[in-house]
Amino acid sequence: MLTEFLSLLCLGLSLGFEDEKKNEMLPKPTLSALPSNMVEHRGNVSLRCQSHFQNVTFMLGKLQDSGYRQEQRSTGHEAEFLLTHLEPKDAGMYFCAYKTMVSQEWSEESEHLWLQVKDNDDGRGAPAAKKCKII
Numbered sequence: 001m002l003t004e005f006l007s008l009l010c011l012g013l014s015l016g017f018e019d020e021k022k023n024e025m026l027p028k029p030t031l032s033a034l035p036s037n038m039v040e041h042r043g044n045v046s047l048r049c050q051s052h053f054q055n056v057t058f059m060l061g062k063l064q065d066s067g068y069r070q071e072q073r074s075t076g077h078e079a080e081f082l083l084t085h086l087e088p089k090d091a092g093m094y095f096c097a098y099k100t101m102v103s104q105e106w107s108e109e110s111e112h113l114w115l116q117v118k119d120n121d122d123g124r125g126a127p128a129a130k131k132c133k134i135i
């Protein structure tokens, strides 16, 4: 009973009843991190967003920063957002969406991807690493 209730609730939320601008026709894309979602301090990562459609505009957003937004057009059905020189502040939950020429509306958002930036590993202990260990 509870499970049924929860899945109905989740369905309602994922259809975006609270945000009518979302396009219910576009299935959510898949977001993955290459080579890994665990990145060295000052390292690079590529966040790949894949949709079922070609020739779309992809966007990358960050849950913790509503002002964060990258967009990229692609003639294929995926786009790679390269993030370089990662700092601890870049860690967090990322998601992507896309829109087609026809829809002009963003698709449902992908699952959130947790990007982790490892503590400084040069052996000297960066301020950010110390801060984390006090907690």
Ligand SMILES: *[C@@H]1O[C@H](CO)[C@@H](O)[C@H](O)[C@H]1NC(C)=O
Residues within 6 Å of the ligand: 043, 044, 084, 085
């Ligand atoms: C990260 O990307 C930058 C810019 O593309 C490049 O100069 C640098 O060598 C890359 N670093 C690593 C560790 O791949």
Ligand SMILES: *[C@@H]1O[C@H](CO)[C@@H](O)[C@H](O)[C@H]1NC(C)=O
Residues within 6 Å of the ligand: 055, 101
């Ligand atoms: C992709 O979209 C552009 C418009 O931005 C259009 O001119 C082009 O024909 C489209 N290509 C395909 C393969 O649909």
